[in-house]
Structures are given as structure tokens and as C-alpha cells.
Amino acid sequence: xxxxxxNDVAKLAGVSKSTIxxxxxxxxxxxxxVTAKVxxxxxxxxxxxxxxxxxxxxxxxxxxxxxxxxxxxxxxxxFFNFILSGILSCLNKSGxxxxxxxxxKDDNNxxxxxxxxAQPIDGAIIMNPQLDEEYVEKLKTEQMPFVILGRPAQxxxxxxxxxxxxxAVYTAVNYLIEKGxxxxxxxxxxxxxxSSADREKGFRLAHEAKGLELNEALMFNxxxxxxxxxxxxxRALERGDKFTxxxxxxxxxxxGVIKALQERKIKxxxxxxxxxxxxxxxxxxxxxxxxxxxxxxxxxxxKSAELLLEVISRKRINSCNIIVPFNLITREST
Amino acid sequence: xxxxxxNDVAKLAGVSKSTIxxxxxxxxxxxxxVTAKVxxxxxxxxxxxxxxxxxxxxxxxxxxxxxxxxxxxxxxxxFFNFILSGILSCLNKSGxxxxxxxxxKDDNNxxxxxxxxAQPIDGAIIMNPQLDEEYVEKLKTEQMPFVILGRPAQxxxxxxxxxxxxxAVYTAVNYLIEKGxxxxxxxxxxxxxxSSADREKGFRLAHEAKGLELNEALMFNxxxxxxxxxxxxxRALERGDKFTxxxxxxxxxxxGVIKALQERKIKxxxxxxxxxxxxxxxxxxxxxxxxxxxxxxxxxxxKSAELLLEVISRKRINSCNIIVPFNLITREST
DNA sequence: CTGAAAGCGCTTACAG
DNA sequence: CTGAAAGCGCTTACAG
Numbered sequence: 115x116x117x118x119x120x121n122d123v124a125k126l127a128g129v130s131k132s133t134i135x136x137x138x139x140x141x142x143x144x145x146x147x148v149t150a151k152v153x154x155x156x157x158x159x160x161x162x163x164x165x166x167x168x169x170x171x172x173x174x175x176x177x178x179x180x181x182x183x184x185x186x187x188x189x190x191x192x193f194f195n196f197i198l199s200g201i202l203s204c205l206n207k208s209g210x211x212x213x214x215x216x217x218x219k220d221d222n223n224x225x226x227x228x229x230x231x232a233q234p235i236d237g238a239i240i241m242n243p244q245l246d247e248e249y250v251e252k253l254k255t256e257q258m259p260f261v262i263l264g265r266p267a268q269x270x271x272x273x274x275x276x277x278x279x280x281x282a283v284y285t286a287v288n289y290l291i292e293k294g295x296x297x298x299x300x301x302x303x304x305x306x307x308x309s310s311a312d313r314e315k316g317f318r319l320a321h322e323a324k325g326l327e328l329n330e331a332l333m334f335n336x337x338x339x340x341x342x343x344x345x346x347x348x349r350a351l352e353r354g355d356k357f358t359x360x361x362x363x364x365x366x367x368x369x370g371v372i373k374a375l376q377e378r379k380i381k382x383x384x385x386x387x388x389x390x391x392x393x394x395x396x397x398x399x400x401x402x403x404x405x406x407x408x409x410x411x412x413x414x415x416x417k418s419a420e421l422l423l424e425v426i427s428r429k430r431i432n433s434c435n436i437i438v439p440f441n442l443i444t445r446e447s448t
Numbered sequence: 449x450x451x452x453x454x455n456d457v458a459k460l461a462g463v464s465k466s467t468i469x470x471x472x473x474x475x476x477x478x479x480x481x482v483t484a485k486v487x488x489x490x491x492x493x494x495x496x497x498x499x500x501x502x503x504x505x506x507x508x509x510x511x512x513x514x515x516x517x518x519x520x521x522x523x524x525x526x527f528f529n530f531i532l533s534g535i536l537s538c539l540n541k542s543g544x545x546x547x548x549x550x551x552x553k554d555d556n557n558x559x560x561x562x563x564x565x566a567q568p569i570d571g572a573i574i575m576n577p578q579l580d581e582e583y584v585e586k587l588k589t590e591q592m593p594f595v596i597l598g599r600p601a602q603x604x605x606x607x608x609x610x611x612x613x614x615x616a617v618y619t620a621v622n623y624l625i626e627k628g629x630x631x632x633x634x635x636x637x638x639x640x641x642x643s644s645a646d647r648e649k650g651f652r653l654a655h656e657a658k659g660l661e662l663n664e665a666l667m668f669n670x671x672x673x674x675x676x677x678x679x680x681x682x683r684a685l686e687r688g689d690k691f692t693x694x695x696x697x698x699x700x701x702x703x704g705v706i707k708a709l710q711e712r713k714i715k716x717x718x719x720x721x722x723x724x725x726x727x728x729x730x731x732x733x734x735x736x737x738x739x740x741x742x743x744x745x746x747x748x749x750x751k752s753a754e755l756l757l758e759v760i761s762r763k764r765i766n767s768c769n770i771i772v773p774f775n776l777i778t779r780e781s782t
Numbered sequence: 783c784t785g786a787a788a789g790c791g792c793t794t795a796c797a798g
Numbered sequence: 799c800t801g802a803a804a805g806c807g808c809t810t811a812c813a814g
Contacts, residue, residue, distance in 0.1 A: 131801090132801060133799095145800085162566035166568045171793040171805080172806085177547075189529055195523050199519045215545070216540065230496055232497060232499050465785090470810095473809085476783080476784090502809075505809040506790085783814105785812105793806085796801105
């Protein structure tokens with residue numbers, strides 16, 4: 115038994131297939147009696163119009179592609195959950211579907227995305243700070259609407275949604291300085307992330323604003339993993355670096371940092387305060403609970419999707435960006 | 449500038465469009481010189497075959513649909529991350545795409561999925577224990593391949609992947625009994641989940657096996673949320689229920705339980721031991737770290753996808769099921 | 783080894 | 799208010 119097509123319905127109802135199509139779409143008025151016949155035929159055959167065929171005819175898929183982290187790094191990334199949740203909430207409201215693409219590796223182990231104008235999507239959200247650059251020019255020439263989740267390196271003429279990462283770290287450091295800290299370590303993300311540079315800028319500015327000298331040796335870059343945070347902190351302690359507070363790239367790195375401190379019986383926050391970014395449930399569950407900057411990741415996702423839909427429908431044409439606010443949440447770790 | 453189509457390439461290369469198609473697919477031998485011309489034309493026009501048109505012509509989308517939790521409940525669900533990671537790993541290997549569908553609510557606030565044979569997918573993974581039933585019969589008559597992630601209530605003739613939840617709880621309770629506990633509370637998931645019934649069975653069997661009397665009043669059902677775990681535990685303590693150990697549905701519920709205990713200065717594990725299921729990073733980060741049953745959620749996802757692809761390609765026709773093993777991981781909370 | 787044509791299942795401009 | 803036909807951009811059986 116094959117799936118019924120629009121032709122089967124047309125034959126059964128004794129009308130043309132355009133009429134079937136118009137009854138479904140409501141794009142032109144159809145007589146009451148005809149409508150009734152068509153509806154009955156659809157019911158009888160349990161007919162549902164093929165999404166695929168409709169997409170091809172309309173040249174529209176009502177689907178957007180999310181280009182996110184690799185399958186591997188997605189495993190323990192709660193920040194991603196919030197973003198995904200925000201995106202889905204927005205799309206569900208508008209009847210759009212989501213094609214979820216994770217970063218892949220080619221034969222040379224180079225990361226890439228399956229992302230070009232041949233994909234069955236109306237637009238893309240790119241959330242990988244390593245890969246967005248590569249696709250920006252390509253997508254522009256291919257006229258595929260897209261939004262970057264994060265600030266692109268040269269934000270010339272693209273749509274993007276991000277936090278003000280510089281201001282976030284500025285706020286964090288400022289808070290610590292006002293609490294009396296003067297030797298603050300900074301465990302930043304990979305050097306290649308634009309957001310790492312943004313954060314570093316905030317770190318420097320906060321010191322300048324308070325006229326506090328900054329110790330370059332206390333600034334570190336590492337992969338965004340618990341274990342990396344642990345190692346960096348552990349090595350710093352081993353070397354005898356002096357600091358009374360540490361700001362981390364995100365919650366999971368902070369977990370590693372706190373572990374390294376606790377293993378050496380360095381009390382948090384009594385001896386060293388720890389401040390993270392993200393406000394995932396990790397920061398509430400960890401002991402001590404963590405002071406963190408809530409980046410409103412749900413909003414980041416929601417706004418990206420919302421913006422992308424506006425770009426697709428040409429309600430927005432000139433590139434623009436949306437900066438999602440953050441809030442400092444103080445808990446036990448500072 | 450419109451996207452180039454196969455006709456543009458054919459014209460430029462001076463051959464028929466079937467030849468273009470065959471050069472790309474390699475489904476029939478094409479002369480060297482012709483191949484070279486075609487490749488050059490494709491290159492010059494930056495041609496990529498439309499995925500949509502190909503899908504319609506082949507009646508195959510190389511896409512599977514994942515029908516998962518609602519956007520809301522996905523927010524703090526790390527178990528989902530593992531499953532998703534497993535699914536993506538498998539699909540990436542096979543060149544399949546993932547359409548991610550979350551549970552939606554209709555106007556009457558009734559949950560539903562956008563899931564029928566008209567969707568642009570070759571098959572579906574259904575991971576919602578509340579909704580799978582509803583779609584099983586429908587999908588069967590519509591000949592849409594699907595795999596249930598979890599054990600369906602009447603597992604008559606469907607493909608499914610699950611843990612042995614009964615054995616998992618049996619193992620957990622057995623371990624606690626051997627540690628000397630005799631009054632064990634059980635905070636189970638919603639009564640409507642098949643997996644809750646499976647777990648309860650394990651809880652009862654473990655008691656029977658050791659000839660230990662079971663106190664029905666110590667068995668609870670609640671939504672799978674931190675706060676619900678907290679409330680159930682708090683009310684039990686308030687009532688003066690006596691127990692020295694509690695087994696929970698998952699890690700996040702255990703967090704609530706431990707919080708309720710700690711607030712009343714009841715030491716974990718000294719006074720009350722806590723054992724959860726899931727082994728997400730929560731159980732490692734929580735203080736005390738949690739003894740938990742690792743359900744191998746990544747494998748759950750990977751195997752579901754693998755099985756679905758086999759069903760789609762008709763390498764499997766008769767319904768079957770895959771039971772993913774679990775391991776007890778002991779940490780500080782017991 | 784290559785081409786002309788039918789077909790996948792829809793939508794929509796054209797015509798009445 | 800309704801229909802016949804062209805078209806979306808491919809694949810593939812048919813033919814040579």
C-alpha cells in the first residue's frame with residue numbers, strides 16, 4: 115500500500131488536483147459542496163500532503179539548520195541545552211523545523227559543516243566560533259540567510275547575536291576588586307575564540323579602571339573542559355603563583371579549578387574566590403555553589419532563531435546584531 | 449543570481465542532464481573527456497545538486513527524525529545530551545541528517561509530535577515514554593520505520609532499545625541491602641512511565657530475594673525534577689518516615705533529595721545513603737559525589753540510530769530489541 | 783558510452 | 799468558483 119497522493123484524492127473527490135491544493139492551503143475560495151467532498155476524500159484516504167514535494171514546489175522548507183558543537187563536545191555541555199531550548203521554543207511557535215548539524219571532521223581531521231545553499235533549509239544558525247568565518251563569505255555569495263551565535267571576528271555586515279563578553283568579565287573582575295581582591299587569575303578559553311579575546315579585553319579594562327596592576331602571568335588559555343581547568347590551576351599552584359581569586363571561562367572549567375584548589379586544601383572562597391560564567395545547574399549544585407555570570411543562554415538561542423526568521427522573511431535586510439544582557443549571580447564561591 | 453541547476457551545468461558542458469546526474473552519482477560509466485567537461489562546468493558554476501529535489505526523486509531523505517523531550521524539559525537534562533551525542537555519532541558515520549523534534553502542546557494543552565509518513569524523514573526515533581504508544585499503531589499502518597528508545601508498554605512487535613530498568617534497580621537495592629540497609633526509600637518517576645513500573649518491579653524483587661519486608665509507604669512517584677525530589681524527601685522527613693537509604697529515578701532527583709537531607713543536617717551517607725541512576729556529570733560534581741547506575745546513555749542513542757538505519761535499509765525486518773548494559777558506580781553518597 | 787522522456791508529488795500562474 | 803498545464807530540480811527506466 116503506497117501513501118496516497120494528491121492525485122488519488124483528486125480522483126476520489128472527482129475534482130482537479132489544484133482544487134485539492136487550494137482546499138488545503140485556503141489560498142483561494144472553494145465552494146462549500148466541493149470543499150466537503152474533498153475533505154471527505156482526504157479523510158477516507160488518510161491523506162497528508164508530502165512535505166518534501168511541497169517544499170520543492172514552494173522553494174521553501176520551513177526548516178532551519180543549527181550548526182553546533184561536535185557530537186563529542188555536546189555530551190556535557192549544558193550551555194548548549196539552554197541555547198537549543200531557546201531555539202526550539204521560537205521555532206515551534208512559528209511552525210519551523212530544526213535540522214541539527216554537528217561539527218564533523220574530514221579525512222584530514224579538519225572540522226567542517228555540511229553547510230551550503232544546497233541543504234534543505236531556509237537559513238542557518240552558526241554557533242561554532244572556530245568555523246563561522248569559513249562559511250560567512252560562502253553563505254553570502256550563495257544567498258543563504260544566516261545568523262552567527264557569537265560575535266564574528268570581523269563583524270562586517272553579518273547578523274549576529276551575542277552577549278557583551280567584554281562587559282561580562284569587566285563586571286566580574288570589578289566585583290572581585292571591590293571585594294578586596296588584587297591578585298586575580300583568569301582562565302580564559304582557547305585563544306582562537308573571538309569571545310576569548312573579548313573577555314581578555316574586559317579583564318584588562320577592569321584592572322585599568324581601578325588603577326590595579328595586572329599580572330600577565332596570571333592569564334591562561336585552555337580548552338573548555340573540566341580537566342583542563344584543573345590542570346591549569348594545578349600547575350599555577352605548583353609553580354607558586356599567588357592569587358586570591360580566579361575568573362573562569364565557564365562553569366565546567368570552574369569545577370576543575372575548584373577541584374584543584376580543594377585537593378590542596380585551599381579553601382574556597384576563604385583563600386581563593388572562584389567566579390565562573392554560564393549559570394548552568396553546575397554552579398548551583400557544586401559545593402561550594404558558584405558565583406557566576408548568567409549569560410541568558412536561553413535568550414541567546416531564542417533571539418537567534420527569531421532574528422533568523424526575520425532575515426528569511428526579509429523583515430530584516432540590513433545586518434544588525436542583538437546583545438543579550440547578563441547578570442552577576444553571587445553565591446558561596448566568592 | 450539564482451542557484452545553478454543541473455540544466456545550467458548540462459548546457460554549459462554541452463551534454464544531457466542525465467549525464468550530469470550520472471557523473472555525480474557514478475551509477476554508470478561516463479567517458480573521460482565528458483567527465484572532465486562536466487566537472488569543469490560544475491566547478492565554474494559552483495554547482496551543488498539540490499538535496500530537496502534529489503530526495504523527492506529518490507523518495508529517500510537520508511534524514512531521521514528524533515522525537516524527544518519538550519523544549520522546556522530539555523533545558524537541564526544531561527541524559528538527553530548523551531543520547532543525542534550517541535545518535536549524532538552514528539548518523540554522521542552514515543551520512544544521515546537529524547531532524548530534531550520536541551514535544552509540543554496543542555490548543556487543548558495536549559502533548560503531541562509532528563510525526564507521520566508525510567514528514568521529510570526516512571524513519572523516527574521516539575524517546576518519549578508518554579507519547580510513544582500513540583504513534584506506534586499509526587506509524588505501523590503508514591509504514592514509517594521507527595525505533596522506540598525505552599520499552600513500550602505492550603512491546604508487541606516493535607523495535608526498541610532500552611536498559612533493563614528492573615535489573616538496574618534490583619542491583620542498586622541489592623547493593624544497599626548488602627551494605628546493611630533494611631529501610632530503603634524509593635523515589636520513582638511518574639506512574640505513567642513504563643520505566644517507572646519496571647523499576648518498581650526491581651525494587652520489589654530485590655527485597656523478596658533477600659527476604660526483606662518492604663514498606664509500601666516508602667515508595668514514591670514524582671516528576672523528574674530536582675525540586676520534586678526535594679519536596680518528596682522533605683515531606684517524608686517531616687512525617688517522620690524512617691529510612692537509611694534512598695534510591696532515586698535519576699541524578700537530578702537525587703540532587704533534590706540530598707538537598708532536603710542536608711538542610712535537616714542529616715549526613716549523607718552517614719545517616720542516609722543516596723543512590724541515583726544516570727551517571728551524568730551531576731553525580732561527579734555533587735557533594736557528596738553520588739553512587740549511581742551508569743545507564744550508558746550514549747550507547748542507548750547510538751544503538752537506536754544504528755538499529756533504525758538497519759530497519760530503514762531492511763537489514764532488519766522482524767521486530768527485535770536491544771538491551772544496553774548498566775554498571776553500578778560507587779562514590780561517596782553510599 | 784550517452785540522450786530524450788517520464789516521473790517524484792506538490793504549487794501556482796494562466797485561462798475560463 | 800474551478801481546471802489544465804507548466805514548473806520546482808532532480809533520478810532512472812527505456813532506447814540506442
